[in-house]
Amino acid sequence: MAGHAFAADDPPSHGSSELGAAQLRTIAIRTLPLRLPPVAGESIESWLEALASRCGATWGELLAAVGLHGESNRVRVAHFTVSPTGEQLAAISYATGVAAAAITAMTTSSLFETATAGAATAGPFALPRSRFCPKCLEDNGGRWQLWWKLRWAFVCPIHRCLLLDACPRCSGDQRRRPLPKSLIPRPGRCTCRAPNSWGRSLRRCEALLSTAPSLELTENHPAVVAQDYMLAVIAAGLVSAGMYAESPVSSLQFATDITVLGQQIMRYAHADDIRRRVPADIWNIHEDNTVRPKQADQIGALWLAHDCSATMAVAACAALPVLQASDATVGGQRLRWLIGSMRTKGTWAHTTAIAWDREVSTPLREVQLRSVRSFLGPTDQLRNRAWARHPQRPDRNRSILRSVPASLWPWWAVPISGPGVGLAHVRMALSVALLLVGSRIGIPLACAQLGPVTTAREVGRVLGVLSSKDDWETTASMLTSLADVLESGVCPIDYQRRRELVNQELLTSPGWRRVCKEAQTSADDPTRARLCNWWLYERLTGTSVGRSPATSGGTHMWRLFADLPASLSLEEVLALDQFGRTYLDAHGMAHEPLRWQPPADALGVPPDRESTWHGVDIERLHHLIRVNKLSAAMAACALDVPVDIVRQTLNEHPAPHQPHAARGTVLAIARAELPRDRFIELYRHRGQSLWEIAMLAGVSPSVAGRLAREYRIPIRPPRSPRARQ
Structure with a gap:
């Protein structure tokens, strides 16, 4: 081939001068005698093959002429078709007269603007072969589009027909291996070895691919619409609509999302459920290509060695409605059918398999978790933050132990308790549940960290009862929000330190006498002194004494302790609080408040969660307790509220001491x-x-x-x- 030659000191022209002569080999490269501009969207090897055919040169001669000497000996996909080096770009640009930028646009790496060849050839994104549209090959003289190499290329948007995977004569995959260097390319012909060739024979099939029959689709066919959307995403380079509005993703990440989701649908779903969601024409082709006598159970296998365009079209039609949802909640509803289908098929997978791939985007992970949350137990729902605005996988390093009391703050637990489970058990179980939110910690370990107040079995029972209630979604959302607030460091009390430092027998005899003196009550009742000690210990540490070793007095003592709030006067509570304040100051906790609970306004608590707590008529309650001499249980009946609410109300608002009423x-x-x-x-x-x-x-x-x-x-x-x- 005649033409002007250049060496390392002869910089290339034709728009490639920016690459620099230093990037060229010290070898003579001549401009080709014939020029052939690439077709819009064409792949680089298709363009070079057409150029070789126009020049009457073999494939090896053409590669040598454009400076790709080492590529002619490759038996698999050439590196320059994926991500050519700067030196290769300079040589090709000089020899062909085509700008380097235009050449780069014809390589696989340009599809997703990846930086490395490895990323561009990864299985989820590009095939090691190429599909084709026979009508396009007929229209442009056998020139191959670059995007046909994509795994998610399945429909021609111009001719609205299904892309083909193999030669109609020899059934061989196209462009899986480079053309032998001693052959002259024949665009539009099959380059696979002839079926009757042997040994080192170079005979090719050479079937005219433009004559291959292909399934024609309507203009609004779901597969056509899906392919148009995929190509639009690739052209735009990102997705920022629908569920991706808050967290836009690149086209490369979107390809990962649809690949993972499509694989999950095709692998786990029952074939009948998929069939109802995709057009019958492409399903029939997919079924014919995947069903084999020994593989009838693999009808949904997406990543077979020869996955066809119909299979990819089926996967796209099933997966895209989920990815095009307006938000994660809608997407989760659209994907929920998959969970039921998995059960029908008998291939139920755990949440670790559904929340599945670590490479998916945050919006898709939220969709996956929302789709399975109603099928998860309460523990897994909390671990995966299933009822949060943004569900996410558990974090191994998440811990809020120091901010959580062993018994949850009464304000938060009272509205949750109900029939079947008492307030004390609810408070202890919810504290353990707080440690589970977004964490991988096990229930037994969480119970051990909070002290000997409850057991894993009891926590499981309480969460089971709570999750069966109609307001479980509100409860789980509240726990998730509360865990987030505590993780931010808003809690001023180190409960773990208090559990370790505060003595269970903190109210000594001198201390009890001082409390009684300040409250102007008698100090001669040792039973009451013991009860007040338990009450103060629970008030300071947030640890319920129901299971504590300190409460070893039996059922009678526990009943007396449960009724203690009704007999404690305001003066006694103030004196006990003052003693507790002095105790904390003496043990290095002067900077901490005596008590604390998360503010309701910071978490957006629903009004109905506040009504039962604040609906108690405190003045009437004090009258019933002090004047009418009712117990807490009888006062609760008179007020028509649970007794636990009465007890906690009296803890927060103790009744003032009343002078002894006249007899009668x-x-x-x-x-x-x-x-x-x-x-x-x-x-x-x-x-x-x-x-x-x-x-x-x-x-x-x-x-x-x-x-x-x-x-x-x-x-x-x-x-x-x-x-x-």
Whole structure:
């Protein structure tokens, strides 16, 4: 081939001077006698083959003429077709007269603007071969489009037909291996070895690929729409709409997302469920290509050695509706069918397999977690933050241990407790649950870190009860938000340090006498001193004493402790708090407040979560406790609220000490509320018990009994439990 030659000191022209002569080999490169501009979107090897055919040169001669001497001996994909070096670009540009930028645009690496050849040839993005549109080959004389090499190339948007994978005559993959260097390229012909060739024979199939039949599709066919969307993403270089609006991703990341999601659908879903979601014409081709006598159970296998364009079209039609969702919530709803399909197929996978690939984008991971959250247990829901605005995989390093009391703050636990589980158990279980949010820690270890207050079995039982309630979503969201707030370092108390330093017998005899002196109460009751010690220990450390070794007094002592808030006066509480403040100051915790709880406004707590706590009439409660002498349980019945709310309200707002009422004051109240005629009506005619009548008047049952004797009404003997039933 004649032409002007240059060496290292002869810089190239034709738009490639920016590369510099220093990048060229010290070897003569001549300009080719014929010039052939590349077709828009053409691959570099297709262009060079067409150039060799126009010049009548063999493939090896053409490569040598453009400075690609070492590439002619390759038996697999040539490096210059993926990511050519600067020296190769300079040589090709000088020999052909085509700008280096235009040459780079014809290489595989330009599809996703990857920096390395390895990334451009990775399985999820590009094939080691090329699909083709027979009509395009017929229109442009056998020139091959670069994007046909993409794994997600399956439909020609111009002719609206399914791309082909193999030669119609020999069934060989196209452009998997370079053309032998001694052959002259014939564009548009099959370059596979002829079926009847042997040994080192160079005979080629040479079937005219433009005559191959292909499935024609309608203009609005889902596969055509999907291919248009994929090509638009590649052209734009990023996706920033729909669920990607808050976290835009590159086209390379989008290719990863659809690859992972498509693989999961094709691998785990039942074939009938996929069939209902994709067009029948491409499904039939996919089914014909994948079903084999010994592989009938692999109908959904996406990444077979010869995955065809129909398979990729099926995967795209099934996966794109999820990726095109308006947000992660909608995307999760659109993907939820896959979980049910997996169960139907009998291939249920754990969340670690569904939240699956580490390489997917954050929006897709959120979609995956939202799709499986209703199928997860409460523990896994918390670990994966399934009810948060942005679900995510557990973090091995996440820990909020020092900010969490062993028994959750009452304000947060009271609205969650209900039938089937008591407040004390709820508080302890929710503290463990807080440690699980977004973390990989196990329940037994979390229980051990918080101290001997609960067990893994008990935590599992409580979470099971709570997750069966209608408001579990609100509870899980609250726990997730609370864990995030605590992780930010807002908690001013180091509960772990308090659990380690605060002595369970912190209220010594001198301390108890000082408390009683300040509250002006008697210090002669050792049982009450012990109860107040437990109360103060729980108040300072946030650790419930229900399972603590300190509460070894049996069931009777525990019942007395449960009723202690009703008997504690405001003066006693202030004195106990002052003693606790002095104790903390003496042990190096002067910078910490006595007590703390997360502010509700910081977490956006729903109003209904506040109503039960703040709905107690505190003034009436104090009147029932101090004037009517009711216990906490009876006051709760009179107020029609759970007894736990009454106890916690009294802890927060203790009733002031009242002077001893004159004898008969409570009886006078009962007499005014229950005249003799009404008492007889309720007791004799309606059959109500003394306890029920006492609740109507806001007095104790003993007062109701005294009133009955005053009215000379015979009292019925108490009924046995069996008789009551």
